[in-house]
Amino acid sequence: MKNILFILVSFLTLTVSAQNNALFDKATEAYNVGEYQKAVDSYLEILDNGKHSAELYYNLGNAYYKLNQVAPSIYYYEKALLLNPNDNEIKNNLGYAQNMTLDAIDKMPTTGLSKIYDSIIGTLSYDQWAYVSIVFMVLFVLLYIAFYYFHYSSRKRLAFIFSIISLLIMITSVVFAFLQYNKFKADQPAIVFAKEASVKAEPNKRGLEAFALHEGTKVIVMEELNDWKKIRISDGTTGWIQAEDIKILKDF
Numbered sequence: 001m002k003n004i005l006f007i008l009v010s011f012l013t014l015t016v017s018a019q020n021n022a023l024f025d026k027a028t029e030a031y032n033v034g035e036y037q038k039a040v041d042s043y044l045e046i047l048d049n050g051k052h053s054a055e056l057y058y059n060l061g062n063a064y065y066k067l068n069q070v071a072p073s074i075y076y077y078e079k080a081l082l083l084n085p086n087d088n089e090i091k092n093n094l095g096y097a098q099n100m101t102l103d104a105i106d107k108m109p110t111t112g113l114s115k116i117y118d119s120i121i122g123t124l125s126y127d128q129w130a131y132v133s134i135v136f137m138v139l140f141v142l143l144y145i146a147f148y149y150f151h152y153s154s155r156k157r158l159a160f161i162f163s164i165i166s167l168l169i170m171i172t173s174v175v176f177a178f179l180q181y182n183k184f185k186a187d188q189p190a191i192v193f194a195k196e197a198s199v200k201a202e203p204n205k206r207g208l209e210a211f212a213l214h215e216g217t218k219v220i221v222m223e224e225l226n227d228w229k230k231i232r233i234s235d236g237t238t239g240w241i242q243a244e245d246i247k248i249l250k251d252f
Contacts, residue, residue, distance in 0.1 A: 054084035101216035129177035199239035203228035
């Protein structure tokens with residue numbers, strides 16, 4: 001019975017994978033001939049099948065950008081960047097899309113130490129740091145075994161030194177993965193999808209308008225109450241926006 005279930009699961013997995021590959025090829029072909037909406041429909045169908053990747057989100061962003069749809073293009077570029085934070089092509093295209101937004105919001109100044117910290121920790125995503133730690137853990141074990149079996153003192157010394165270095169890099173990578181994961185979970189970014197959204201001082205429609213935002217602007221969700229979400233924009237200003245006006249980026 002277990003063998004039959006395994007065969008069925010494997011068959012379904014291969015079938016879905018083949019279907020997704022066919023849809024991806026179809027979407028790419030449609031994009032290349034300028035049929036951008038057809039490309040979007042095929043890419044979204046792949047997402048509906050439970051498949052997601054930086055490449056898929058990036059291609060969706062490109063297709064929406066060609067359709068001049070500001071919010072969806074920025075939304076999918078940002079999602080691609082979450083999965084592949086060091087891809088310069090994604091960053092460049094995201095910059096082009098952000099040029100179409102109406103809101104010009106200054107960023108809060110950061111200290112030199114904060115910039116250095118973010119640049120180091122943000123070099124890789126938390127799962128990439130975890131992979132690095134695994135690689136150096138394996139390297140540490142191999143070097144330790146080599147140290148044990150080497151007969152010449154010079155080789156034993158080199159094996160010992162590099163094993164210690166590998167151990168330190170492994171520990172550092174684990175710490176960075178932990179810090180990056182906590183940062184990833186703490187931040188809840190979202191993109192404004194409403195053409196114009198009124199941000200209130202209080203979470204109700206009768207509240208005074210604190211400011212207005214337009215489609216494509218990135219915000220950070222701090223908390224929620226009923227159908228309202230408290231947000232912070234890049235200059236540190238906060239307010240309440242209706243949940244339906246924004247779309248959370250980390251929904252995978």
